[in-house]
Amino acid sequence: MTLVKSSSGIRGTLEGKIGKGFSPIEIIQFAAGYVFWMKKKYKNKKKFVLILGRDGRVTSVLFQKFLIIVFQSLGVDVINIGLSTTPTVGIAVINEKADGGVMLTASHNPKNWNGLKMFNSYGEFLSEKDFEKMLYITEKKYFSFSSYKKLGHLFYKENYIQKHIKKILSLSIIDKNIIQKTKLKIVVDGINSTGGIAVPSLLNYLGVHVIKMHCDPHGDFVHNPEPIKKNLREICKKVPDIKADLGISVDPDVDRVVFICENGDFFGEEYTLVSIADYILENQLGPIVSTLSSSHALKDLSLKKGVPYYSTPVGEIHVVKKMKEVHAVVGGEGNGGVIYPKFRYGRDALVGIALFLTQISKLDNIPLSKLKERYSNYFMSKKKIRFFYPSREKMKILLKKIKKKYKEKKMDFSDGIKIYLKNNEWIHIRKSNTENIIRIHTESYSKKRADFLSKEILYEIKGL
Missing domain, CATH: 3.40.120.10 (Alpha-D-Glucose-1,6-Bisphosphate, subunit A, domain 3)
Known part of the structure; x- marks a missing residue:
């Protein structure tokens, strides 16, 4: 059972108790929180319009129905573009001059996951600041539903992927003829x-x-x-x-x-x-x-x-x-x-x-x-280690231990810890935004060396 909340979206596995996975309850709460974040941000508007798209996951058809009901119950008009891609939803938000959009997807996560990616009125993901505000509204349940007189309307727009493609082909840098x-x-x-x-x-x-x-x-x-x-x-x-x-x-x-x-x-x-x-x-x-x-x-x-x-x-x-x-x-x-x-x-x-x-x-x-x-020929090793009880304290202990080990090296702490070694080698250790895992990325001039660097870090992590 997993539920991950980050600026990359809301994602979770499709099972378990409320608050521990991605269930209809979570869909209702996060959808309502998102709408009231939007209403607060664009408070001078009286009528709101959202774009809704979904990927091909087995559960996306079912969960799309929940989202439509929630949005309409909050007085928001919904333009449902159906099977879509995440960038297509962004394009649709811009084209339709919508106030936001939601893509029902868990991106690259396995098929037992699903989630929500949320857009602002510019067809871009919510900023960290806006996402935190949306989470606060959701957790405090600072939202209320509309009366039957003010329910939102549902509209369908087909072939949005084709519109997306045609817009790409209009770019001067794309040479359709030579292809x-x-x-x-x-x-x-x-x-x-x-x-x-x-x-x-x-x-x-x-x-x-x-x-x-x-x-x-x-x-x-x-x-x-x-x-x-x-x-x-x-x-x-x-x-x-x-x-x-x-x-x-x-x-x-x-x-x-x-x-x-x-x-x-x-x-x-x-x-x-x-x-x-x-x-x-x-x-x-x-x-x-x-x-x-x-x-x-x-x-x-x-x-x-x-x-x-x-x-x-x-x-x-x-x-x-x-x-x-x-x-x-x-x-x-x-x-x-x-x-x-x-x-x-x-x-x-x-x-x-x-x-x-x-x-x-x-x-x-x-x-x-x-x-x-x-291009430069580097080799990367991408490892991950799963943890089931996320703890900021444990992450701090790990980073402190790694920092001590590589104290003579240049480091960057803006996202976990990145250690710069000689000959353009580096090690990056960070907590994933989308799963309960720690990611270890290393790069070197040989595959053997990159693997060796990542195995050293895995040994340190497992020691905790």
């Missing part, structure tokens, strides 16, 4: 969620020959939905077997994307942002922003291009905040999340795919395995 001429053959793993609709649809517009895998959005995920190497063995095998040019995999709500090389090698979730940043910087120079857990290869790229690089704590809201401060031309996270601010301040796998395909099509269709050779 069509390249005649790419691409395998798509849609993880039986909305990526199975959105990604093939985008590729069809771009004249790509698509081979679908797990693209029926019934939500019964055939593998762990986090798009990382160990979960994508099937597509890594299929791409070379059918002689495809590349493979594409996304997470269930389509804000992260990774690529598979023509020879079946994993291009690497870290190199999604590196390669796309490279292409954007060819067109417009400016600052880059990513997280403390992202590969040093992105910083190396910024040095090569002569542009500033900034790092932030992990989380889309932190990256977006810094991007706005420094007027970054591109940003994102090393997990495959790309933010292109000329489109929207939010991670968007579909924008990432369109940018990436334009890039490789302009490079005379060189194989992906060769494209990766253009």
